[in-house]
Amino acid sequence: MQDTLQLSISKTPNSRVENLDYHNIQFAREYSDHMLLADFKGGEWQNFRIEPYGNLSISPANPAIHYGQSIFEGLKAYKHEDGKISVFRPKANYDRMNVSAERMVMPHIPEEIFMDGLTELLKLDHKWVPDVEGTSLYIRPFMFATDEFIGVRPSQDFTFMIITTPVGAYYTNPVKVRVETHYTRAVKGGTGFAKTAGNYAASLYPAKLAQNDGYDQLIWTDGQNHELIEESGTMNIMFIINDALVTAPTGDTILDGITRNSVLALAKDWGYKVEERPLSVTELVESLKTGTLKEAFGVGTAATIAPIAVIANDGIDYTLDESGRVFSQKMLKELTDIRLGRSEDKFGWNYFV
Numbered sequence: 616m617q618d619t620l621q622l623s624i625s626k627t628p629n630s631r632v633e634n635l636d637y638h639n640i641q642f643a644r645e646y647s648d649h650m651l652l653a654d655f656k657g658g659e660w661q662n663f664r665i666e667p668y669g670n671l672s673i674s675p676a677n678p679a680i681h682y683g684q685s686i687f688e689g690l691k692a693y694k695h696e697d698g699k700i701s702v703f704r705p706k707a708n709y710d711r712m713n714v715s716a717e718r719m720v721m722p723h724i725p726e727e728i729f730m731d732g733l734t735e736l737l738k739l740d741h742k743w744v745p746d747v748e749g750t751s752l753y754i755r756p757f758m759f760a761t762d763e764f765i766g767v768r769p770s771q772d773f774t775f776m777i778i779t780t781p782v783g784a785y786y787t788n789p790v791k792v793r794v795e796t797h798y799t800r801a802v803k804g805g806t807g808f809a810k811t812a813g814n815y816a817a818s819l820y821p822a823k824l825a826q827n828d829g830y831d832q833l834i835w836t837d838g839q840n841h842e843l844i845e846e847s848g849t850m851n852i853m854f855i856i857n858d859a860l861v862t863a864p865t866g867d868t869i870l871d872g873i874t875r876n877s878v879l880a881l882a883k884d885w886g887y888k889v890e891e892r893p894l895s896v897t898e899l900v901e902s903l904k905t906g907t908l909k910e911a912f913g914v915g916t917a918a919t920i921a922p923i924a925v926i927a928n929d930g931i932d933y934t935l936d937e938s939g940r941v942f943s944q945k946m947l948k949e950l951t952d953i954r955l956g957r958s959e960d961k962f963g964w965n966y967f968v
């Protein structure tokens with residue numbers, strides 16, 4: 616086992632990093648020079664390696680393609696002013712990935728494959744971590760089934776990989792969202808808490824309908840009565856109502872976001888009133904009408920904090936005043952400052968490579 620987990624590194628002779636324009640980075644247009652891979656075969660992890668980024672060759676009978684036995688994570692690396700590179704809370708992503716793996720009948724990923732693999736990959740591709748304000752290197756770990764068998768059953772073989780891509784801002788403008796009361800993202804007993812492929816595939820159609828009507832994203836509500844607020848798109852959602860930070864409790868229909876967790880920890884640390892409780896659409900609309908709702912924002916790795924400008928419900932657009940964005944702006948600044956080493960990292964969130 617020890618021997619088989621030796622990391623072998625094959626470097627590209629043709630780095631593409633010189634073509635990267637650090638001042639003009641959009642979201643995930645180019646992938647870094649290398650990728651990390653490890654295979655789970657015959658009940659063991661093996662073939663732990665870094666290779667030049669490139670296409671894969673897989674069987675047409677691959678069960679991940681047919682049945683979606685596939686999971687992923689998303690995290691970011693930042694370059695500090697002194698040139699050091701840190702990743703934000705990677706151990707939390709590692710733990711969550713194994714939660715997803717268990718739900719999807721996939722093998723536990725050893726910490727050394729995820730953490731040591733990530734560290735070595737970032738050392739090799741450190742030039743791909745951009746240092747311009749608002750940019751970072753997005754890291755995408757994922758694992759998928761690799762059996763050559765189209766019967767429906769859990770695969771026996773899997774591949775774990777990490778690829779990385781420089782990113783700028785995910786949303787460049789405050790977002791317009793619509794409360795979804797027909798389609799459902801996640802149900803009790805389902806897979807909503809796991810970062811697994813099918814959740815995202817199923818969300819594309821309702822999101823597209825909202826986009827056709829001029830909205831950026833949806834606010835998902837509970838699958839039973841469409842009455843409780845759950846998430847927004849692929850972000851957790853938070854509100855400032857009166858003087859409290861309000862967000863839905865996590866459970867099997869809500870993904871346990873690391874950004875969500877970080878925002879709650881900082882808010883509590885600041886002495887802010889935090890309410891993790893169910894929030895109904897009725898209360899949301901009431902607070903929009905009476906003006907007690909001061910801010911609404913999505914929280915997630917890709918966007919960090921995405922201020923919401925418009926919330927639509929039942930055909931009515933409610934506009935949130937830009938001047939109200941006090942908490943979310945302060946939080947975005949603090950998170951950014953911690954990640955870049957400008958503010959004290961009192962929770963030990965930065966992992967240096």
Ligand SMILES: *Cc1c(COP(=O)(O)O)cnc(C)c1O
Pocket residue numbers: 689810846848849850851870871872873874875914915916917
């Ligand atoms: C990834 C994700 C989030 C945000 O999680 P972070 O750990 O903060 O990036 C929220 N909701 C869904 C559905 C997600 O897939």
